[in-house]
Amino acid sequence: MKTSLVKYVLYDILQNRIVIAYTVFLLAVSMGLFALSDQPAQGLISLLNIVLIVVPLVSLIFSTIHLYNAADFIELLAAQPLKRSAILWSEFWGLSLAMITAIIIGVGIPVLVYAPNPTGFSLLGTALSLTLVFIALAFWASVATRDKARGIGVALLTWFYFALLYDALVLFILFGFADYPLEKATLALMSLNPIDLGRIIVLLQMDISALMGYTGALFNALFGTVWGIIYALSIMLLWVAAPLYFAQRIFRKKDL
Template identity: 45%
Template sequence: MRTVSKYVFLDLLKNRSILVYTAVLAVLSFTLLGLDGGSAKGLLSLLNITLLFVPVITTLFSAIYFFNSLEFIELLLSQPVKRTRILLSEYGGMALSLSAAFVVGVGFPLTVMLPVTASFVLIITGVLLTFIFTSLGLLIFVLSRDKTRGIGAAIIVSLFFTLLFDGLMMAFIFTFSDYPIDRAVVAMVGLNPVDLARILMLLQLDVAVLMGYSGALFKEFLGSSTGSLYAVGCLGLWTVVPLWLALRIFRRKDL
């Protein structure tokens, strides 16, 4: 399995889109961090970029790549190996190379220019998001019949998590603000990996303000390590569950 991952990884490292992705991230990181001379402001801009770019690019790119590799995957499957192993290898190679792009593009500038805890949390968060949205890309690939539909689904899924979901949640909070909805809100957040990633960063950058709200939600959840643990746990599930589903479906899929 490691062999296939290795070759996929090496192939993707030379992929033009990945190189452009890395370069764009690096340029953005250096500019944003350079503008503010090592304050948290640049970090916040980078957070916004991470939360928008990583899901969209990762889902789209991985889905397209998987569809383009369909014939090659078939060839690999005609070898005496298990289907799940091939798929897992493809996933591993993809997730690793996209993570590498993120680490080089965002992680490296951050480590050089702003080596604080929050920066490292952002790097880890970005890598987690990459793994999650590669999983989702894989799931889309496994579920879709053809490439066109798959790409459509990838766009919808990534936009849903980056934009639409928050809008729905905002509507929910405003509509039911007179009721005790704290728990429901926390549960809802677990349904969106982008929000979870954002909250992980929020707990780094804004503990002071989060502690200022009365009410159980912010005291128990956001104000303590419980919040971080919850977010990391959910993000873990977001990586594993789509991947597991994709493997399961792929085992019985007709190619």
């Protein structure tokens, strides 16, 4: 990876002011929610729900559109004496740096002001990991499909699936197989959705796992807080690495 290349990618991203608008939006929402709630914990719960919906959506869609728009830029770079992998990684780190900065300012500062406790920081950690996961998924989607509209469609469906559809499916399975011992299966199902993992990381910290019912209690019992978080984070890391791996495999052989 070339650091100088990351610099230019980052510059390219900051030129359109979406990332800045995103930062301001996050900051306003976080500050607003904390200011409106009586207790910081209440604010955190509200913020958690926003973060779990908005962060994946914005990371995914913005990254996908950026990658399609950067096709010219990428083609120009690919004709230079640069490795394909260097180009892909520079794009990844450029996007990640921009989005991570947005989260740190937009979520990190309010958390530091209103709720500087483990729960607050776990929320920040969740937001950051979800950002990386969904940027990685965006890479996969946009490298795999040549057509822009189709790529964005795939990205939107991915978000829709993880944010909304997945929980419905899990509920359906839980009700359908209620007569069977489903503890371990539920755990596995949860690992298959990074958004669920993020929710668990925060809720475990809040010591309100009972609120998540069955799965949360189970999760807590199986792992305890510390191991639960380590497990969730490592699965999350896998969720970043796997899509990037597939993206790079395709990109290495892609005709530009």
